[in-house]
Each structure stands twice: as C-alpha cells, then as structure tokens.
Amino acid sequence: MAIFAAVRAGALKSIGTGRGGILSTEYHAKRLDPVSQKRHVRDSDPIAWSKAEGPTDYVEAFKAHKRATGASERKGADLGMEFKVVVSPEWLAETGDPHDAANPRVQQLVDEAKAWAESWGGAGAVWGLRYDTDEKGSGVVDVFMSPVREQRHKSGKSKPVISCRKAKEELLASERALEPDLKTSGAAMQSSWARWARERLDRRLERGKPKIETGAVHQNADLYARIAEQKEADLRRREEALAEREAAFAEREQKAQEVRAGSNQFAAAFRAGEVRRVGPSPKVPDRLGWWAAKDMPEARREELRAAWRLTALPVREALAEVSSAALAVEERSQALKEPEVAIEKAKAEAIAALREDFDTLKRAWVRNEATYNVSTSGDWRWWLAEGLTVARKNRLQACVRSVGEMVGFMAQQFEEMVNGVLQYISPSARSEFEAEWSEAVERGYAPEWNGVGDGPGEASGASSSGPSLGMRPSCGKYAKQRLA
Structure with missing residues (x-):
C-alpha cells in the first residue's frame, strides 16, 4: 500500500475574518465557526503552538512575529501563508492512533512540518502551527508562516519586509535545479516536502500525484461543509460590513464632538484675549494662523495648538474676519x-x-x-x-x-x-x-x-x-x- 506526503498552500491576505483572513483561521482553530463545529467528532485538544501567549491566538502571534523580526507589510502583498502539510494517516497508524497527541509519529510529523517550512521560509518564519485531533480525518499539520526578506532601495538602504512571493520564487529556483520541469511554486513545495519527508520520516513516503495526472477534484471535507462555510463567510461579510459602518459612524460622532470642543475652546480663548489675532500665516499665506499673548505660558500654548487643530474651518474663517475688522478699526484709530x-x-x-x-x-x-x-x-x-x-x-x-x-x-x-x-x-x-x-x-x-x-x-x-x-x-x- 502506497503512503504519500503532500502539501496544500493558501494565502493569508488580511487580519480580518474574510477569506484568507488571519482572524478567520483563528476562529476555525478555536472551533468558533460552523465548519469546524461540523467536523468536530470528539473532545480532544490539538497539538498547537504560536508566538502568542495562547497557542491558537493567531492574530496576536502574527503581530508578535512582526515585532520580533521588525518586518513591515508591503502594500497589496500577502501577509503570510497557510500550509496543510500532509502524510497518509496509515503511516501514523503504524505506531498508534493518528488522533492521539502522544503518538510519536504525530509528534515527529508536527516537528518536521515546522522545520521544513522554515528551511526555505527562513529561521523563525513560522509563527503558528496546529495538528487537530478532534476531527474524523488526520495526518494534517496546519502551518502559518510569514517569510521575512530584505527590501533594498536605490539609495542603498534596506529594511526587513514580509515577502511570501520572494520566498516562493527562491524555493522554485532551488527545486528546479533538481527537477527542471517544475512550473510553479506549488509544485516546488510538493517536491520539497516529499523529499524532506522521505529523508526525515520514512523512505517509503511518495510525492502526492498532481491533479493533472489523477484528474481528481478536491473538495473541502464534504459538500455540506463547503456550503456551510460559504454561508458562514457570507454572514461574516455582512456582520463585518455592519461593524465597519457602526465603527465609521462612531468615529464621525467622536470627531464631531472633538471639533465642537476644540472650536469652543479656541473661540473662548479668542474672546478672552489670550489669542490676539487670527489671520493668514506669513509663511503660508493660503493658511490661517494665530498669535497668542506674549506672556502666555508654554503649557497653555500647547493646549491652544491642540484646540486649533480641531477648530472647524468656518470658525477659523469667522475669527479671521473679526480679527481683520478689529485690526482695521485699530489702524484707522492710530492713523487719526x-x-x-x-x-x-x-x-x-x-x-x-x-x-x-x-x-x-x-x-x-x-x-x-x-x-x-x-x-x-x-x-x-x-x-x-x-x-x-x-x-x-x-x-x-x-x-x-x-x-x-x-x-x-x-x-x-x-x-x-x-x-x-x-x-x-x-x-x-x-x-x-x-x-x-x-x-x-x-x-x-x-x-x-x-x-x-x-x-x-x-x-x-x-x-x-x-x-x-x-x-x-x-x-x-x-x-x-x-x-x-
């Protein structure tokens, strides 16, 4: 009987709960989404680890990874990769229950999946992994990784950035040296993991066959699970859109209150004579500036600077008009x-x-x-x-x-x-x-x-x-x- 080693890879595109969202994978790991609840068939804790305090706190783990590496995100680029690193459950069953976290081959598989990912993603690139033991299936390690590479500028300076694309290009190039006919990074991952598994797990493990040879069509768990996942995704999108609208409304309300408070505070200072004048800035004539009384303490100046930044434009313009009229009266009085x-x-x-x-x-x-x-x-x-x-x-x-x-x-x-x-x-x-x-x-x-x-x-x-x-x-x- 043949036993196989295979890899399925997906992109982590956002922090949120949408498709490819890190928070979505966290909900799944914590059995908070319908798909994971449907697949749950026994009460059994997973083998799990992350760079966060909680082993399945993936959002915090990703943030901890960024802090540890000092890497920044690139606009429009993937935030990371999620792998399903697979071996045939029959191989695990040779030393015990494939769902048992104490099975030595299960532990070996988890360790080698992480080591393989970091062998080409970079040391410390993995920030989370999990082997579920509460599902009907087995033999799958979920690995979450964000490779970090140096981004160089024309000036000669460089900075660390998350770059899944560059890591995959490097893997494809190295695997092509062994298999020139490889076309994609996905195929390169399959070959790389199969060779790694044969050398470190069992020489009997074979590379998973590509779909072009088998004609197989992959289905997520089962058809009902896929439908439930789609419905849950639609529901999450609607909830997310509603939450965004509510957050935007709350933000506008908060901003309006801040503008009102800032405008009132600055107008009061103007009436009290703390602000002597409002008018065009000498350095930037198309902007309005203000002049404080000469004996004003620096702490008070800073308060009014903050209030000025919040003062509504119509209020600024009105104060400038009043200042201009007052100045005109003053100049006329002086001339007389x-x-x-x-x-x-x-x-x-x-x-x-x-x-x-x-x-x-x-x-x-x-x-x-x-x-x-x-x-x-x-x-x-x-x-x-x-x-x-x-x-x-x-x-x-x-x-x-x-x-x-x-x-x-x-x-x-x-x-x-x-x-x-x-x-x-x-x-x-x-x-x-x-x-x-x-x-x-x-x-x-x-x-x-x-x-x-x-x-x-x-x-x-x-x-x-x-x-x-x-x-x-x-x-x-x-x-x-x-x-x-």
Missing part, C-alpha cells in the same frame, strides 16, 4: 491720532459715539428690537420692531446709519460660526445646544434664534411692512435661512 488736543478729543468723542452706537444696536439686535438681512445684491437692510417709542426708534435709526453694516456683518459672522459648528454635531448634541440657547434667551443673555438676521415678520416682532433702514437702496428677494 494727532498731537493737537482738539483732534485727540474729537477722536475720543467719535470713537465713544461709535462704540455707544455699536453697543446700542448690538443690544437692540440681541433683544430683537432690530433685525437685519442681506439682499441678493449684497445690501444690508434693517427693520425695527413695532411698539418702540419715537425716541427709541430715532436712536436706533441713527445707530443703523453709523454702524449698521458693521453690527450686521459681525452678527452674521457669529451666526455663521454657530451654524458652522452645529453641522458637525449629532442631533442629540444639537438639541442640547438649542435648549441651552433658549434658556439663555429667557435670562436675557442671548438673542432669540430663528435664522440669519431673524428677518422681517418673524418671532423677533419686526414689521415686514416697515421701511428698510439699509445703507443703500435694496433690491432682490430676501431668502430666509433656517438654523441648519
């Missing part, structure tokens, strides 16, 4: 300074008047006594609420003429900043924000919010029939924008 007392006094009075007008109109906007919008042609338009006294109405009209466009511009920037932040947060966080805003309105700390400028005829109480108080005649239809 003259040594004459009269000019200084006039300037102080003018600034005080503008500031008073600004604060008056701003407070009126907060209280919804005055609302604004911008027409499609870019004109600022203001409305005053009904029921104001004549004196109050005259005062607000004067403020609109002096600083109406500036107050409207800054209010618009504030609203856009808030809307820019809100688009990154979840519905629950948005509801929380709106609730807090409504509470602030009731306490008189914040404006009632319905949209950009609130517009005519809204909850602000502004009259849609009142005259426009814009700086220029307005035209174009006002498009109402709700808080997004």
